[in-house]
Amino acid sequence: MPQKQKKVLFVDDDPKFLEAVPALMHAFAGGAWEISTALNVGEALAIIQDRQIDLVVLDVHMPVVDGMQFLSLLSRKHPNLVKVVLTGDGSEIHRAACLSRGAELFLEKPQNEGAWRNIYQALHELTRFQPEEGFRGVLRRVGLQDVLQMECLSRHSTILEIATREAQGCIYISDGTIIHAHVGQRVGEDAFNFLMGLTGGEFRLKPFAQPTQQTIDASWEFLLMEAARVRDEAGPTPATTSQPGVAPNVPLSQMGFAGLPQATQFLQKTAPLADQEDSIKPQIAEVLVSSVQGDVLYQWQCDDANARINFLEFLSQKSRQLSQGLPMGPLERMEIQGSKSRIITQLENDHAIFVRTNLTA
Amino acid sequence: MNPTIQQWITDNARITGVLAFGLHGSDKSSFTFSCHPSFSAEALENAWRCVAETIPVLQLNRFPTARFRWVFKEVVLHCERRRDGMCLGIFAKNDAQLFDANELDRLLMEFHGL
Numbered sequence: 001m002p003q004k005q006k007k008v009l010f011v012d013d014d015p016k017f018l019e020a021v022p023a024l025m026h027a028f029a030g031g032a033w034e035i036s037t038a039l040n041v042g043e044a045l046a047i048i049q050d051r052q053i054d055l056v057v058l059d060v061h062m063p064v065v066d067g068m069q070f071l072s073l074l075s076r077k078h079p080n081l082v083k084v085v086l087t088g089d090g091s092e093i094h095r096a097a098c099l100s101r102g103a104e105l106f107l108e109k110p111q112n113e114g115a116w117r118n119i120y121q122a123l124h125e126l127t128r129f130q131p132e133e134g135f136r137g138v139l140r141r142v143g144l145q146d147v148l149q150m151e152c153l154s155r156h157s158t159i160l161e162i163a164t165r166e167a168q169g170c171i172y173i174s175d176g177t178i179i180h181a182h183v184g185q186r187v188g189e190d191a192f193n194f195l196m197g198l199t200g201g202e203f204r205l206k207p208f209a210q211p212t213q214q215t216i217d218a219s220w221e222f223l224l225m226e227a228a229r230v231r232d233e234a235g236p237t238p239a240t241t242s243q244p245g246v247a248p249n250v251p252l253s254q255m256g257f258a259g260l261p262q263a264t265q266f267l268q269k270t271a272p273l274a275d276q277e278d279s280i281k282p283q284i285a286e287v288l289v290s291s292v293q294g295d296v297l298y299q300w301q302c303d304d305a306n307a308r309i310n311f312l313e314f315l316s317q318k319s320r321q322l323s324q325g326l327p328m329g330p331l332e333r334m335e336i337q338g339s340k341s342r343i344i345t346q347l348e349n350d351h352a353i354f355v356r357t358n359l360t361a
Numbered sequence: 362m363n364p365t366i367q368q369w370i371t372d373n374a375r376i377t378g379v380l381a382f383g384l385h386g387s388d389k390s391s392f393t394f395s396c397h398p399s400f401s402a403e404a405l406e407n408a409w410r411c412v413a414e415t416i417p418v419l420q421l422n423r424f425p426t427a428r429f430r431w432v433f434k435e436v437v438l439h440c441e442r443r444r445d446g447m448c449l450g451i452f453a454k455n456d457a458q459l460f461d462a463n464e465l466d467r468l469l470m471e472f473h474g475l
Contacts, residue, residue, distance in 0.1 A: 096417035322411040325404030329434025338425020
């Protein structure tokens with residue numbers, strides 16, 4: 001049976017690259033790939049939305065929204081989309097940053113045709129890989145700001161309806177421009193800032209219809225920055241429904257995470273590290289429990305919850321790749337031990353746990 | 362890749378419960394060795410590449426990299442990284458009856474001495 005043609009998108013701000021490389025890849029693929037190209041993130045998002053892309057190959061250095069930011073956006077909105085970075089800057093710091101943001105591969109642009117064939121083969125292997133669902137498929141809730149950014153970058157026309165227990169409002173986007181917002185008696189930027197300041201609630205995208213009035217003329221970038229400023233000045237707003245937030249300080253023992261005690265025993269059966277003293281005592285320094293969507297369910301002394309959630313997502317993705325073709329079963333946890341600290345991460349179907357302990361003599 | 366360590370891996374390939382080994386050098390060179398037919402060379406190389414990619418991400422997050430292990434339902438992948446950056450991976454059965462923890466300690470200790 002003939003294999004389904006894979007849809008591959010190359011994103012690079014260099015038009016010469018976009019002319020030459022897809023042609024080369026097309027020759028290697030021999031009709032197995034349908035190749036699209038985009039010069040910037042806006043174009044790329046529109047193509048991803050329209051064509052159900054299987055694989056995105058993107059550059060790191062691009063103007064306005066660079067490859068790193070784009071990776072983060074894609075990981076949130078299209079968690080199952082396979083992403084590869086192909087760059088001329090193969091520095092270790094970029095490599096680690098891209099992999100931790102959801103890139104499956106970090107490849108350097110080669111200089112000769114033979115090496116390009118290797119690139120093609122690596123990409124071809126990836127297109128055969130089918131991601132799973134659940135936490136192991138790296139599902140993450142997309143925030144209101146992300147959706148707005150996506151819709152504007154993609155130059156879409158849509159109505160974003162936002163509802164909480166207390167209020168219901170809409171933001172109108174026409175060809176990627178925010179033209180109107182209303183909630184209760186508020187309209188215009190006042191309504192937009194109010195809606196963006198809500199930390200709880202649900203939102204959904206509706207087909208565009210012309211509003212009765214146009215009350216906003218500022219750019220979406222300015223509006224988002226201004227909304228962030230207003231939100232910061234107003235201070236934290238209590239969550240009203242299920243949006244990401246921080247749960248009250250409930251002891252972990254009351255939260256039913258049965259696997260944790262088992263995980264905390266880790267490495268006690270193995271020899272200490274070379275520079276580790278015998279009389280060390282672990283003290284819990286940081287705890288984070290995340291839902292499958294990337295919401296913080298519980299956190300204690302966690303300075304950067306987003307970084308921890310990104311790491312859990314990275315582990316989820318990497319463990320799937322790691323066990324591919326091997327009879328290993330699903331990942332239950334990862335344990336990391338240093339001379340001064342230990343870390344345990346545990347991935348379950350509906351939540352993930354991150355615990356860091358400091359080791360003191 | 363260090364031939365002494367490769368030979369050491371070959372010498373320890375018959376330990377009960379050990380399924381495969383991986384070795385990653387600070388110069389990015391890699392070596393894998395399968396001790397079980399269910400661990401194909403291709404899949405093992407892919408798995409070991411994933412481990413190599415994890416190290417810089419751990420460093421980026423300022424996590425230790427001296428010792429980490431992936432606990433899968435059926436297999437535990439023990440990774441030990443020396444001060445010179447050489448990283449050893451031991452794929453072993455996740456069953457205390459089938460893989461002796463004392464053997465693991467011995468292997469890790471010997472690895473540091475090689």
